[in-house]
């Protein structure tokens with residue numbers, strides 16, 4: 001499989017993502033530009049990645065402008081054909097704005113930008129992103145101002161009934177407790193997928209945790225699961 005990483009004006013994790021996938025995971029990566037549209041070089045087994053950052057400055061709701069970029073029109077078509085798409089942080093916000101994932105990402109409960117390591121509990125043994133993650137919680141950094149996942153009651157019930165919750169914030173022992181929730185997310189949700197399980201979104205940044213020199217390689221497990229289960 002190969003990965004396509006989209007750069008929007010204001011993306012700031014695109015090169016971290018490209019570097020992690022190419023050099024730490026040994027994957028083929030094609031760099032994509034927000035003004036382009038062509039995804040014909042990808043099959044549905046491949047994966048388009050929307051990286052983190054401040055797309056178009058994020059002056060409105062995060063991701064609200066990026067959603068209208070030419071590339072996103074092709075990403076929506078690709079996802080609707082069954083192609084795999086993952087959005088990290090700002091990428092998750094863009095996927096929600098684009099209607100590819102349900103719910104919304106609101107300003108953090110404490111109204112502050114939060115940048116720290118958190119622990120994630122994998123909640124899903126079926127989705128390719130989390131299938132191989134069993135056992136201990138993963139330590140992954142977050143860095144966002146609008147990361148509080150919110151969905152209404154009916155949407156949350158749907159997410160649970162269809163097994164769409166991927167990750168929840170937890171403590172180092174895997175307990176989902178309020179103190180471990182960095183932004184006030186509903187049900188401590190850190191990541192979800194769509195009903196068909198080919199579109200994934202998560203607020204934490206696995207691409208910042210793929211190398212010993214970064215002090216953490218837990219992010220590799222997430223990408224490796226996606227690669228192994230295509």
Ligand SMILES: NC(=O)CC[C@H](N)C(=O)O
Pocket residue numbers: 051052053054055058062088089090091143144145146147
């Ligand atoms: N690291 C990021 O992708 C940040 C996303 C967004 N700009 C926010 O602050 O919530």
